[in-house]
Amino acid sequence: MGESLNSGYVFEPSLQDITTRTFRLRYSTAGDCYYRQWNDDVCPQVASMQRLEAGLVASESIEWNMADGKAFINLAATESGFVSWKIDLVGTGLVFDSVALRAVNDEQYGGQVIYQLVGDKEKASLPGLLGGKEVVSTEELAGSKTLTFTIFLNGKSEKCRIFPSPSADLVYCPFDIKATLKTPRRAHDSPYVGDLLIGIKFVGESEHRELSSRRRSIDVGIKRGALRVLVVGGSNLTSVNMLSEKSDPYVKCYLLPDASKSTKCKTSVKRKELNPSWNEELLFDGISYTDLKNGALEIWVMDWNIAMKNRPIGACRLSLGRANAPAGENGEGRQRASIFPWMDSSQSEAAQWREALERQGEWIYCWHALRDNMTPGHG
Template sequence: MGDKREDGKVYRPALEEIAMRRFRLRYCTATDTYYMHGNESVCRQLAAVVGVEEGAWSIDGVKRLMDEAQSETFLTSARSGVSVSVSWKIDLSGCGLVFETVRVLAYAGEQNGAQIIFHLSGDNGQRCAIPLGSHENISTDELFGSQTLTLTAYLSEGPSGQRPRLFPCSLDDQAFCPLDIKATLKTQRRGHDVPYVGELLVGLQFEETRDRARSTGRRTSIDVGIKSGALKVHIVQGASLAPLNMISEKSDPYVKCYLLPDAGKTTKCKTSVIKKELDPTYNEQFSFEGTATSDLQQGALEIWVNDWNLALKNTVIGACRLSSGLAVNKGKERGLTSDDETARKASQ
């Protein structure tokens, strides 16, 4: 234990945390367990990762030690005469959010000459260093706009070989978390050429089955061994949508989506219309059955947020396409062209 390891665990926000724009990660030394949960409860059912090494992004010369005489457990140096470190990483990439503020509550034991220094760093070169006393409550907005957060603890022995004690915890106190990372999150804004028109929270899940039914002309065949299944789309809620009714300063938004390629628009799914609302809650689910894994790699999921209008043509509020390639829609192959971009000012 305590050997050098890098490129380990990366924490990402859950769907609920994305919706609430908050993230929390805690570590309990007594149970040697990491927790990802917004409330104050700590129980085994909420465990995210068990084991300090399993839950760390990198670890070099740090081990968990138990002092049975004092009925205490803590993290400390596994090697003498050198500085050791352990770090944790949080990544928001892919969810459209960035860090706004970060608060780290950390505890350390009496050092007696030993030293512990915390480094917080982001992906834009932001960095701050904080010496850790008996406990520290670190609040910073210096990581504003970053999609990643890396917290690193550097542990150094004292001049007479005194070992540092990081995150000390009584063996009997299994509800105390001497490391508590809290962050508020903010929508990642795009460039000035793409106007901000709101946000849409969408959940995706692919459930794989063994075989796939494939239609070829008038015949239907079963291709054994081709991985396929159901792509499930959960339209959860919108937020801060653009108001298109200048009188009420509201919109009547609904969401529709297509699984491309779809020349005949047979995969179209649509939510209900929510009248006069800029923060609509839909909580509606759709399932695209018989979707092959190759369809996911080569196709696209296109999502539109429209403003419903009884008398006039419905107006596009915003849209996005979840894909890395081209897709077929309305009988022609295309990516997101400049003309499409004008009609679909992308919302996150």
């Protein structure tokens, strides 16, 4: 018996995908499940989700079936339909670089199968997939933040079958999207000095109590929580050490506008490293939603030096941006933006801050291209 498919799922990269700047999505017809690992290993016990429809953006007139020792996705004769998947990188600071795609169909049934791969603004031509048996690679969608793959099926007087697989072969994946990701360069003329991967999470009062070893007083009408900052790692950092091709980087953070020592946190130093991995969590507790809405997190990647003053490698600043600067007595928020020069976040910086406020209790990860000449907002 066939099973009707209908869903609306969108795939987002995992922390591992974001860290390694890679993404892979495979579907095993025999196992009726998806795999997300970058390597070729498969294991039904660790499949990301079961059933084809669990990962579809949309579907119509399509059903999973099994017959004559084969598993396949079926479209009955005289009908038309489609299946579609979407991958969303928005909010990660990453875009697609190159995409390799395999999607196999069974040509012996004669139905028409058309493949479409669409980015933010462009469509990639897929002539190699007309027969449905080749892997095609494309860089036409480089720079896109979203990717949607759709298969249109037209049965006419014949049946359509896609993703055929031996029914006992759980390893074979007739559908496979494999993409490399990259951090887009900043549009201004500032030199490129490296990238930094940061995770932030704003937690409410209840989780804050579990994180903090002491109870803080809570103002009437104001719920207080905590801001958790995970410094994951850096990439392609520029060396600012005149005596070495390597740096000794560490990260320090300030919570603005209060830039006192009580709101300063820093990581350990990674010696002689331009691609450091920290995976260290910094905690700002006793923080309210309003504090973060009207404030900013200033992040500096520094080069430690035992003999001289530590030098900055690059920086970024997370806030809602100047359009949301705290309003003055007469509500003139934008006019007062010049008073708060530290609310100058770029699009990706502001997007991560906004997502953290809107999705409280969730980790939000994003790569940031470090600024070479950021003016300190902490005095």
